[in-house]
Amino acid sequence: MRPASETSDGGPVGGAATAVRRTASAAATEALGAEVAARLRPGDVVLLRGDLGAGKTTFVRGAARALGADAAVTSPTFALAHRYDGDVRVAHLDLYRLGGLGAEDEELVEDELAGDVVAFVEWPDHVAGLLAARTVLEVELRHAGADEREAELRWRAER
Numbered sequence: 174m175r176p177a178s179e180t181s182d183g184g185p186v187g188g189a190a191t192a193v194r195r196t197a198s199a200a201a202t203e204a205l206g207a208e209v210a211a212r213l214r215p216g217d218v219v220l221l222r223g224d225l226g227a228g229k230t231t232f233v234r235g236a237a238r239a240l241g242a243d244a245a246v247t248s249p250t251f252a253l254a255h256r257y258d259g260d261v262r263v264a265h266l267d268l269y270r271l272g273g274l275g276a277e278d279e280e281l282v283e284d285e286l287a288g289d290v291v292a293f294v295e296w297p298d299h300v301a302g303l304l305a306a307r308t309v310l311e312v313e314l315r316h317a318g319a320d321e322r323e324a325e326l327r328w329r330a331e332r
């Protein structure tokens with residue numbers, strides 16, 4: 174078995190387990206995203222939950238860069254989805270504005286996730302069922318003081 178890297182409180186960061194990490198800056202949350210990205214492979218979907226400003230996009234920025242994306246990683250709140258071509262293809266969705274999921278929206282999400290992409294989905298609850306089979310990790314980010322955040326990583330697959 175591959176040794177799991179340790180979190181600050183001693184739990185593994187991967188391996189079908191749950192880990193909780195605290196970060197004290199946006200850069201630290203990016204670094205956590207990068208660490209997680211090393212375990213992902215094409216076809217994987219990561220769901221990100223947490224309040225506005227909790228750090229979901231920041232986490233994805235670190236992950237996407239680690240996967241070789243060299244374009245600026247910005248919030249796709251209005252575009253719904255951004256694609257990055259790196260060492261692997263990355264899809265970054267933000268479904269905040271998707272009120273309900275009509276057939277058309279469902280198709281859009283499926284199109285964005287088609288092919289060999291590693292996908293990160295913010296505000297995923299309208300499509301969590303649709304994505305369940307591909308979801309390998311659920312990330313929950315929580316405010317924990319000014320620049321402090323708590324990240325809970327719940328792995329759904331061995332990685």
Ligand SMILES: Nc1ncnc2c1ncn2[C@@H]1O[C@H](COP(=O)(O)OP(=O)(O)OP(=O)(O)O)[C@@H](O)[C@H]1O
Nearest residue numbers: 196197198199202225226227228229230231320322
């Ligand atoms: N420890 C930290 N981790 C992440 N972001 C932090 C941290 N400390 C401060 N920040 C700041 O908090 C903000 C997080 O914004 P971000 O866009 O990542 O949130 P989000 O969860 O994607 O929000 P939204 O739901 O609006 O998409 C950024 O301005 C970032 O610089």
Ligand SMILES: [Mg+2]
Nearest residue numbers: 229230248295
């Ligand atoms: Mg965001």
